[in-house]
Amino acid sequence: MLLAELAAAWRAVSETSARREKTALIAACLRDAGPEEAPLVVHYLAGELPQRQIGIGPSALGDRPTASPSPGLSVSRVDAVFSEIKAASGPGSVAGKRRLLRALLAEATGPEQEFLVRLLAGDLRQGALEGVMTEAIAKAAGIPAAAVRRAVMLRGSLSAVAVAALSGGAEALSAFTLRVGRPVRPMLASSAPSLEEALKGEMALEWKMDGIRAQLHVEGEQVRVFTRTLEEITSRVPEVVERVRALGLRSAILDGELIALREDGRPHPFQVTSARAATRSGGIGGLSLFAFDVLHLDGVDLLDEPGSVRGEALVRALPEPLRMPRTVTAELPEAEAFLAGALARGHEGVLLKSLGTPYTAGRRGAGWIKVKPRHTLDLVVLAVERGSGRRRGTLSNLHLGARDPRTGGFVMLGKTFKGLTDRMLAWQTERFTGLKTADDGWTVTVRPVQVVEIAFDGLQRSPRYPGGLALRFARVLRYRSDKTAEEADTIDTVRALAGFEP
């Protein structure tokens, strides 16, 4: 298939907002691509590369050569060049990667260049990623979307499933089953503002820890560990591998959290856990496992079993210190006490899990609900950045500061663009245009007078901001035009809230 056809399909998908039309366009494109190139089309139109990452980021995409006048590039040739770029490493490799990329772009026409650059930047914005792609595969192969979705969750790969579906139909998809050693998409949780809203009848409650999600595959002596995105991190967490190997499980797939704990059992800040899990040289150690689910145990698949059955299996499989603390209740006061216990021990909150639902991998369903307390501060807007994509033409990303009573100035604590409705976006664009004091084309500096109420999950040490503190997951609740900047929260309040010296 010519890249030009793919680029044209992308253009068409971008230009319609109807999902069914997007699905139909992509399905047609999949049928046009032969069996060789269909997996590439699936990857590209879902905004991914089969190589995953090739070492090309935004800064490498800046300069483009003159476009070729006529299309000649095939989809498989693009794939070959991407592999070549990925393979480049060692001294001089950055320049080498860029040379290869430039040569590829020189072979492409204008629309093809546009597609390639947007693909590599992760910026296709065609309103079709995995969800729509799954529908399109189903449509192209003439099988139910649910069958495709399930195969994707079990196989962890869209393109592998697409190939099977297009060549072998529903029958080929039934060959994708749970297999020890091959990670599945993890089940995700939605969130609720309070226990009252989340607790519906009898449910399991578990601590919610601020660690790294991990899926462990055990087969006799062999233990492998995967992250939420199915990256393998076995070699980075030898202490966890050893601990699980020592249990002598015959075969198992476990789901849980890895976290760095202090001697007193309280959690380290997330930054410590993250650093330990990211260090490849190994040997740092110090991560503890808290498993909360089991998808397979001793030859028996459990992921379609209800939560209660999997809970019992987990108790059989693991000793208590390796399991996430858990209780089962239908009573609000009991749930509140459990949440208070989790918070008192320094954890984020709790998860509420329905006892009846199976492990619905890869979906953020209503089966699991997280509840975390929310902190708020009244901060002052110091500057605003221009938005992009659908926020183009607006002032979107807010720079937030706390008042410094000693200097009369403000200490920046981070940015946020979250929580804004279109109406708020329109209002703030107008408001901050009126308060503008400087404009570098991207960031508009404003008179620091507008107060905004910000919700956030916690404070962390920051090497970036002047106060040595940054907000975690800040989002806008509402503008406080009833307050003046002199009434905003001070940096002293924020420091006291942090509970540590920056």
Added chain:
DNA sequence: TTCCGACAGTGGGGTCGCAAT
């Protein structure tokens, strides 16, 4: 006809490894 679940989009801070400076 209205409601609601799923999806895509818009980005946030921090850390590591590697290559370039």
Added chain:
DNA sequence: ATTGCGACCCCACTATCGGAA
């Protein structure tokens, strides 16, 4: 030795479409 870049951990929230009720 330091800096810059890419990748990947953690993540919240709104708008929209289209099927369910």
